[in-house]
Amino acid sequence: MIKLGIVGYGNLARGVECAIAQNPDMELSAVFTRRDPSSVRILTPNVPVLPVEDAETFCGKIDVLLLCGGSATDLPAVTPKFAKKFHVVDSFDNHANIPAHFAAVNAAAAESGHVALISTGWDPGLFSVNRLYASAILPEGKDYTFWGKGVSQGHSDAVRRIPGVLDARQYTIPVPEAMDKVRRGENPDLTTRQKHTRLCYVVAEPEADTKAIEQAIKTMPNYFADYDTTVVFITQEEMKNDHSGLPHGGSVIRSGVTGWDKETTQTIEYKLNLGSNPQFTASVLVACARAVVRMAEKGITGCQTIFDIAPADLSILSREELLSHML
């Protein structure tokens, strides 16, 4: 049995807990939290919830720690710290800062002889590895990534910070005509506005100026100004009934040419349709934890990414089973 620990207990961690229960070769050993452990109720029976300071007492008793913190301030500190004592997996998703995060984590993991797998999930993660496969196979081509339809938590938070807004949910929606052009191999040059639209459901305070809120959203730099945004005001009850899930998804499409005269168009698309973003991300992290154990057994150390995982190491199946049933 692969023994796993979880650091943190938000949406992603709960997804990790559920995913561990779906993998018969894994078990949850402990959850570590910065909150008062007595205030945290987890789903798995007979598993301790402990202060994060106690994690080190589990050295040698846990195979891999899954770090379920946020990318802004949490993981940059937490991942290098735990990589000194454990094999770890994180979902660091700030694309621009990945090289710096890699360097910091690699220094810790290489010195201590651990495997630290960073930036896994679906983007970065599965989308990244599909961009890699597609670009290696079609060196002359162009990549497109479309997100949605799905809830962007960062954009929802941005709307919630506007005065007069009680609650908000922002959906990122890919533009179907743009996707169709890409799928047809037309290799269009697309502006930000041409790729995605944004749809905001907003619960406003009773006396709020909804016109002003709508204006504040649509002109917000970085988040909305470069997009065609639709704002819909709804009741708190409609928000609860119709928008409580966290669906997401998207497509990575590469269109390229082959042939001596580059006369042939070839298109590769990888598409996710996710009922729950955190549960799916968690399922990727848990499969990657299995690969971390296998990589450690091979003597690999240091910071790794999904690019370094031989796919067979993700699977519970033996080589014989993979050859017979999956190849």
Next chain:
Amino acid sequence: MIKLGIVGYGNLARGVECAIAQNPDMELSAVFTRRDPSSVRILTPNVPVLPVEDAETFCGKIDVLLLCGGSATDLPAVTPKFAKKFHVVDSFDNHANIPAHFAAVNAAAAESGHVALISTGWDPGLFSVNRLYASAILPEGKDYTFWGKGVSQGHSDAVRRIPGVLDARQYTIPVPEAMDKVRRGENPDLTTRQKHTRLCYVVAEPEADTKAIEQAIKTMPNYFADYDTTVVFITQEEMKNDHSGLPHGGSVIRSGVTGWDKETTQTIEYKLNLGSNPQFTASVLVACARAVVRMAEKGITGCQTIFDIAPADLSILSREELLSHML
């Protein structure tokens, strides 16, 4: 530069030759043929075409041999033979016989200290590795593979063997309603007939009994009897103008559940839309040849599959470039 050799010179080998020209870290060293070399004209200037018996004289001068023979009788003999002298890549695609082929090739490659990558391309190959990723991430779910719309050369050949048939082209077509059900996460049980239809374009001899030909096609066991098949008679000229390409493609879809009560549906789809089946397969083989060189540098030997390739090894990009631009 990675020095590559090609054994055979049919459609797949020509695709390999074109793909090598698209990869700036590779060059073609020689083509080996069983035909009279003077009768074979290749596309790349200043590259020798030699009898296959001369291949051994290139030991140490070629990094990887790409074996472009057929799976029925050619590769089972050729791949183990060359794996004794070279790192090799093949596209062995007889799924049921992969374990036996693996064992034979592994015996040769392990003993001689070479890397022999078998059964790569898109199915087996990219479809296989996507089945593996998806099943590792969604352990509770169901896989579906749809092929087409595309030309099946085996089925086209089967029709051509019917008396009175001058030429034939068979298209495999996935049933859109079945794909939609799978994409919606309904996990349907689908019969062979419910998944694909078959469409045959046939050029008949002038005096042929077209009713009898149509009947012979539709009732042919293994190839057509289990499918809804449409037969369309056309002229030799229409065949040449409208059906001379070899397009193909398809989708691997896995739909699974996550969550403590398995309450969430998640769907992963990998979709190929290929203007030329052999050129695309060739592009996969060539990217895999790069990975073979990298694996050999790491000291790996024996028979390998795409399941064993760390994706980074497929790419011309450095780790730094991958982290900055692709993750």
